[in-house]
Amino acid sequence: MSNSQTTPGIVPARLPGEQIARNFADLHAPYDAHEARVAADRCYFCHDAPCMTACPTSIDIPLFIRQIATGTPEAAARTIFEQNILGGMCARVCPTETLCEEACVREAAEGKPVEIGRLQRHATDALMARNVHPFTRAEPTGKTVAVVGAGPAGLACAHRLAMKGHDVTLYDMRAKPGGLNEFGIAAYKSTDNFAQAEVDWLLRIGGITLETGKGLGQGLDLNDLQQAFDAVFLGIGLAGVNALRAEGEDMGGVSNAVDFIAELRQSADLTGLPVGRNVVVIGGGMTAVDAAVQSRLLGAETVTIAYRRGQSRMGASTFEQDLAASKGVRIMANVRPVAVHGAGAAAEIELEYTTEEGDRLVGTGETLRLRADQVFKAIGQTLEGAPEGIQIEGGKIKVWDAGRTSLPGVWAGGDCAGGGEDLTVTAVAEGRDAAEDIHKVLMG
Known part of the structure; x- marks a missing residue:
């Protein structure tokens, strides 16, 4: 933006402050308790729920909606967080209209799906407002993992590894964690500094040390990380x-x-x-x-x-x-x-x-x-800073089997890795699944 700020015609304050504040208010106002119960009552609680199949993180959607319908949104939040620890942000930014809500039986029958995204936000906000973390860290395993990139994939991977008892060092080249959730999403989708609040809440699991201002080629070398840690996960995104x-x-x-x-x-x-x-x-x-x-x-x-x-x-x-x-x-x-x-x-x-x-x-x-x-x-981003020796395919890091790369002991996920859509919810799923695979390998 630096070349734009001195360009004639590009000026600040085109609108008064109060108008801008209204313009950037929350895109979808949150449900109150009554509205959530009414919305939840529209769910058919399908046994073979197509919405659950359509969710990249496979959240048990009928279960969490039933929990909201019975007045226990905190229990619903736990159901969500078991599969998607960034369920609060995904409820705000996930294109539910092309995923779970498009698959909803109500959408097919009436053209109006159950508002799954707003219900998910209602549940996750209810639990996070209590300032508690729903999971307890396992006993320390003595294993260490480096996670490079504190975006959705890296955060999900780090949380799941820490929950399993591993010690995680989470690196990010920016001054703040969050990745696209913090820097790349429209402000009206994530108001009130929610991205930072969600990261702070996530880190309460313990066992995660955050180091900002460090990335591959910026204070970090993959060979050194491989020597110093038992495993490495790359969630470096697309910087170009x-x-x-x-x-x-x-x-x-x-x-x-x-x-x-x-x-x-x-x-x-x-x-x-x-x-x-x-x-x-x-x-x-x-x-x-x-x-x-x-x-x-x-x-x-x-x-x-x-x-x-x-x-x-x-x-x-x-x-x-x-x-x-x-x-x-x-x-x-x-x-x-x-x-x-x-x-x-x-x-x-x-x-x-x-x-x-x-x-x-x-x-x-x-x-x-x-x-x-x-x-x-806005014509697409490219991979930059991929470590030497790692296999690239289609402009992204080639991965197999829950994010394994061509380098032993190195996994990758999120936008930098091939195989999935460039969505927050997909990145969370890939980070979570890589963590499960890393845990399996580290524990023999």
């Missing part, structure tokens, strides 16, 4: 950002959407965060939607998401696309950037219309220009 490959992308006003979102999430005063008058976001995933919607909420007058393929191919869910439209974001499909125009700073972006011939994307030669004093790149 793909290039636009468009003329002028190095101009002022052109920056990475992930950096914009991270700066916004860490801002103590959103009125001080600069935003353009005319914003264009290149991409079609959740990051693109988060950057676009938040630009509008900060006061951008026009915001456009430009996606190179058809709108049905966008990575963002239909719910996220509808949310963007409801906030005044325009979605343009079948266009790709060819140039950013301006006198040193972005003023317009030139887009070329595209068509698809099978899986091949073809430019038509027809172009248009949009006013754009701020352009965000």
Whole structure:
């Protein structure tokens, strides 16, 4: 964002503070106790529950909803946390509309599923509000594990290992833990500093030493970790950002959407965060939607998401696309950037219309220009800092059998590893499953 803050047209305080505060309020207000009971009563408590199969962490959804229906949300929270220790954040950010709720029998029968995500939040918030931890650490095993990366995968792995009695050292190259939960999710999805509160709560299991400001190539060497610890888990995420490959992308006003979102999430005063008058976001995933919607909420007058393929191919869910439209974001499909125009700073972006011939994307030669004093790149992230000697496939660390890598004693999971969707809930499942496999190996 540094090249944007001095660019003409990108200024702070486009809206008064009270308006911004309203704009960034909780996206889904939490249920009160009565609302939760009513919502829970809609569940059929299916024996072969399709919602449970659709959940990457395999939470026993009918059980926890029944526990809410009987007035025991804390018991419901324990059911959730047994499978997903970050169930509180997942309840806020998980695309339930394409996972458990899409599979809900009520959705098929009525077009209105049980609101599983909001019920999960009700339960997890109830237990966390009591400031207690639902699990007790096992007797120490004497085994040590290094977990590199304190995002969802690393946190889930570290917690499960510590619960089993192992001593875990958790490293993260940023000044704060949390990964994408802390730095990469729209502020209206995680209000009141919830990501940090959840990490603090998780660490109460004991047996986890957190060291920030350290990562691979930044004070840590994998060979040294292998020598010093009995096992290593890599949850290093994706730090690189793909290039636009468009003329002028190095101009002022052109920056990475992930950096914009991270700066916004860490801002103590959103009125001080600069935003353009005319914003264009290149991409079609959740990051693109988060950057676009938040630009509008900060006061951008026009915001456009430009996606190179058809709108049905966008990575963002239909719910996220509808949310963007409801906030005044325009979605343009079948266009790709060819140039950013301006006198040193972005003023317009030139887009070329595209068509698809099978899986091949073809430019038509027809172009248009949009006013754009701020352009965000949200076209995917890439793996950076992978240790030498580890096998890479498809741009990610290749894994087998619950996260085992090509290096003995080294596991990986989350966005940096191949095989799963880049979702918080998937990362949690991979970190948890790797921890179970590490435990099995360490205990012989």
